[in-house]
Amino acid sequence: MPLSPHARPLVLCLAAIVVVAAVFALFPGLDPAVSGWTHFPERGGFSYDAEPAAQRLRNLLRGAMNATFALCLVGALMGAAGRRLWAVPGRVYEWALLVFALGPGLIVDVLLKSYWGRARPADVTIFGGEARYSPFWLPTDQCADNCSFVSGEGAGAAASALALAAILRAAPVADRRPALVVIWGLAGLTGAMRVAMGRHFVSDVVLSFLIVAAIGAALRLIPRYRYVRP
Template identity: 40%
Template sequence: MTDDSTQADGRHRMAGRRGALTWAVGLAALTAGLLWVFARWPELDLAATAAFFTPGQGFAWARVPQLVEMRQDIWDIALVPLAVALVAGLAGLVLRRGRVMGVATRLWGFVVLLYLLGPGLLVNALLKAHWGRARPETVAEFGGSARFTPPHLPADQCLSNCSFVSGEAAAVAALAISVHLVLRDALPDERAVRRIIDLCLAFLVVAGAGLRVAFGRHFLSDVTLAAVLTALVAAILWAILRPAGQGGHGGARRR
């Protein structure tokens, strides 16, 4: 690249890093705000779950084959970006190529780290394994024997794979973030196409999270905070890594 393009790329990187830090601060504030809301009004969690619960019958949506299949399909789709990013990122490193499949190699690395640090480490290894919040289907209000606890307080009502936060909601959020950024890098001029895909991604996030609530597997706060925390991890990673060649920010590409 020429000196001018190098300087321009540097300016875009700095602007992108500042933007990511702004997003990180905002998402951290949103996380704190959501925790306060659900702590102040715990009945929000109970009301959302109660909408899908029938005494004596349980959670009817969890027994609808089409919805069960849909939930499994969303979960399978959510893991696709991770698999693709692993292969593409390794190919870029081995071949020493700045771009693989039209996407910056550093961006493929970002996707891998997002999944590993968000849904993997923060959600499953730390929160779900140690927070101890019982799932809706196991608490007394919905026919179980465990005690309902608000999301901001660690509890002892679950030993492993607990309710707070939702691993599947986090994975679907990682899917949406990853696909959005990859397409913005690969198809910077196809804004109409990307908008349509973004709408599809938003549907997957809402459907994936909503089904976990409808099935009695997670509270509303579990799925909401899972998505926000995953976005927070993404913003922090973006500020640190700032993957090159983002078409959406006009980043200069190597030719």
């Protein structure tokens, strides 16, 4: 039976998750190897985490995520009142809020980060910490709360990028391509910074992006959100 066009994005996201998981399973040394690129023992470890400029940039990116969520909330409320923010239908903002709630909120922060138990790179013995390194697919007890798998800020960046992309696509914009490049570039920068700072392994970030993308694609199977296009 041919695949429905509406189901294709979800299938592609799930396939990407399987492929990425297989790569990290086949090459278990990939995570610590990438983290090792920014670990400098002579500087005290993951020195970027202590850089004031890096922290200011991180705070700026987090502020952008919060602003995106607030924008979506305002747009959804205006849609419920029969008005449009930037000529964008309210259902686009509703979809974005659901992506935030189910992705960074429920799946990432409430479930995975709280119960998976993967220690952050800076905390494992490989990089001078006390916790045992564990691959992403193995639930463990090396972290009690707010753990490494998956990346909360990575998920937030992905949700923000999807939301802004959907808003831009629905808005009367002549050329949205430059804005999309900036949006996805900042999302990628957010994830890269978390790896460079020793707060997440690269698999935490990549899978957080894909999980949020899969949630967004699954929500588009609901008739109300079928024509939302990130």
